[in-house]
Amino acid sequence: MADLRINLAGIKSPNPFWLASAPPTNSGYQVQRAFEAGWGGAVWKTLGDPILNVTSRFAAIGFNGQRVAGFNNIELITDRPLDVNLKEIYETKKKFPNHAIIASLMVEPKQEKWHEIVKRVEDVGVDGLELNFGCPHGMAERGMGSASGQVPALVERQTYWAKEVAKTPVIVKLTPNITDITATAEAACNGGADAISMINTINSLMGVDLDSWNTIPHVAGKGAHGGYCGPAVKPIALNMVAECARHPHINVPISGIGGISNWRDAVEFMLMGATGVQVCTAAMHHGFRIVEDMIDGLNNYLDSKGIAAVSDIIGKSVPKYSDWGNLDLNHNIVAKINPDVCINCNKCHIACEDTSHQCIDMLTDVNGKSYLKVREEDCVGCNLCSIVCPVDGAIDMIEAPRELAPMTWNDRQTALSVAVECKADVAK
Amino acid sequence: MSDYQQFLDERDKIDFLIQKGCQIYGVREHLNGASVDFLHPNGNVTETLLIGTANGRKYFSSLLISQNQPKN
Ligand SMILES: Cc1cc2nc3c(=O)[nH]c(=O)nc-3n(C[C@H](O)[C@H](O)[C@H](O)COP(=O)(O)O)c2cc1C
Numbered sequence: 253m254a255d256l257r258i259n260l261a262g263i264k265s266p267n268p269f270w271l272a273s274a275p276p277t278n279s280g281y282q283v284q285r286a287f288e289a290g291w292g293g294a295v296w297k298t299l300g301d302p303i304l305n306v307t308s309r310f311a312a313i314g315f316n317g318q319r320v321a322g323f324n325n326i327e328l329i330t331d332r333p334l335d336v337n338l339k340e341i342y343e344t345k346k347k348f349p350n351h352a353i354i355a356s357l358m359v360e361p362k363q364e365k366w367h368e369i370v371k372r373v374e375d376v377g378v379d380g381l382e383l384n385f386g387c388p389h390g391m392a393e394r395g396m397g398s399a400s401g402q403v404p405a406l407v408e409r410q411t412y413w414a415k416e417v418a419k420t421p422v423i424v425k426l427t428p429n430i431t432d433i434t435a436t437a438e439a440a441c442n443g444g445a446d447a448i449s450m451i452n453t454i455n456s457l458m459g460v461d462l463d464s465w466n467t468i469p470h471v472a473g474k475g476a477h478g479g480y481c482g483p484a485v486k487p488i489a490l491n492m493v494a495e496c497a498r499h500p501h502i503n504v505p506i507s508g509i510g511g512i513s514n515w516r517d518a519v520e521f522m523l524m525g526a527t528g529v530q531v532c533t534a535a536m537h538h539g540f541r542i543v544e545d546m547i548d549g550l551n552n553y554l555d556s557k558g559i560a561a562v563s564d565i566i567g568k569s570v571p572k573y574s575d576w577g578n579l580d581l582n583h584n585i586v587a588k589i590n591p592d593v594c595i596n597c598n599k600c601h602i603a604c605e606d607t608s609h610q611c612i613d614m615l616t617d618v619n620g621k622s623y624l625k626v627r628e629e630d631c632v633g634c635n636l637c638s639i640v641c642p643v644d645g646a647i648d649m650i651e652a653p654r655e656l657a658p659m660t661w662n663d664r665q666t667a668l669s670v671a672v673e674c675k676a677d678v679a680k
Numbered sequence: 681m682s683d684y685q686q687f688l689d690e691r692d693k694i695d696f697l698i699q700k701g702c703q704i705y706g707v708r709e710h711l712n713g714a715s716v717d718f719l720h721p722n723g724n725v726t727e728t729l730l731i732g733t734a735n736g737r738k739y740f741s742s743l744l745i746s747q748n749q750p751k752n
Binding site: 581582609629630656657659663664667668670671 | 683704706738739742745
């Protein structure tokens with residue numbers, strides 16, 4: 253059994269699986285049940301001036317039989333009075349002293365507002381704070397959430413105000429609704445953040461009903477953009493975590509959030525630099541008990557790799573993530589079709605012929621049996637055929653023998669600029 | 681002609697000049713690929729090849745990198 257404990261900027265938890273600030277962490281009843289099920293930490297549903305919600309609030313997109321591939325909400329922060337939440341946080345912490353309870357906070361961008369709420373939640377014994385600069389709807393129209401989170405100067409200033417009075421670690425939760433998340437991550441660091449977390453939800457409109465022409469969801473015939481999350485956002489979130497992890501000026505721990513549904517996703521986020529992960533949609537879809545599989549799967553994975561502690565995998569893939577200009581242009585892979593496994597559905601041929609490089613031939617052998625074959629010299633190794641192939645193992649992407657030494661775009665541009673300079677010298 | 685055949689053709693032309701002792705001494709990149717200037721070892725004759733294929737452009741770039749590397 254590996255050691256699954258994590259320490260994120262001083263916040264300790266028995267495992268890296270935290271519930272994200274959202275409906276699953278709305279009350280003491282829920283958080284206590286979550287801890288009993290095995291969750292290592294919980295970020296309480298965002299606290300602030302209690303709000304008013306609309307119905308309906310959620311919508312989801314299914315894809316090819318998978319329900320909830322993407323999830324959308326127009327729910328705001330907590331609608332419960334602060335005192336009620338604080339009492340339940342206090343009781344929960346007393347019952348579960350070794351689990352992490354983080355208070356998510358959102359107030360107007362005013363120094364006194366931040367001071368007041370930080371002091372009040374710390375009085376009941378939270379392990380840390382998460383500043384919610386990410387909620388993209390509703391609260392943003394009032395200058396909070398992602399409206400603050402999209403302006404680096406506001407992120408820095410509000411983080412600074414929270415840090416002026418905070419005694420526990422401050423995590424800044426970032427919005428993905430920005431071109432370059434490292435700008436706001438850096439601002440959080442400049443404001444004194446002890447850690448950052450990402451991502452909150454992505455601006456989205458789930459659909460339009462073709463009969464009523466109403467938005468999905470709609471509130472009495474009117475819609476407003478919501479926040480997108482769930483499995484569909486995982487690649488976006490993973491990239492944002494990785495970009496922050498490899499950024500030279502962002503040197504605080506990261507709590508990874510966005511589409512994490514199982515232990516594999518969690519491992520990917522940790523390899524890409526997250527110290528721990530937070531989960532919302534997967535818990536809303538399947539319930540608290542999914543954490544059992546997450547813990548078992550992570551344990552088995554670490555044991556199978558001979559890794560003693562989960563903290564040993566943090567950031568191990570970060571050095572492998574770089575800019576396009578540092579990739580080797582002379583590395584070649586080609587597709588190889590395995591005729592014993594191929595079912596001759598021709599999907600690869602159609603994809604290659606219509607939309608790629610026309611290098612998969614439909615042939616007939618001496619016995620009149622049809623088969624598919626890649627002309628390797630024309631294959632550009634794009635992967636499309638293996639992506640559309642419905643049968644595992646029918647198409648392998650294999651490394652072609654290396655003909656030229658490794659060369660990146662950046663190497664090439666340097667060599668070209670030298671050639672241009674030489675020519676100028678010769679001309680002189 | 682397939683892209684691959686065109687690449688082989690371009691590679692042959694480049695190899696021919698290199699075997700004659702020519703060196704790449706100028707590259708102009710444009711919308712049709714790259715025009716690569718080769719300088720003869722005697723120093724005053726130049727030849728220019730238009731390299732249009734992606735693999736051809738990778739090929740002369742790799743040669744240029746090894747040409748720029750200091751020889752032991
Ligand atoms: C219904 C709903 C309500 C949410 N409310 C909050 C909130 O109050 N505060 C917050 O920081 N994030 C909130 N989130 C965002 C989640 O904490 C999380 O960042 C996001 O859903 C991405 O994770 P996931 O893909 O695991 O769901 C909410 C998400 C959902 C689906």
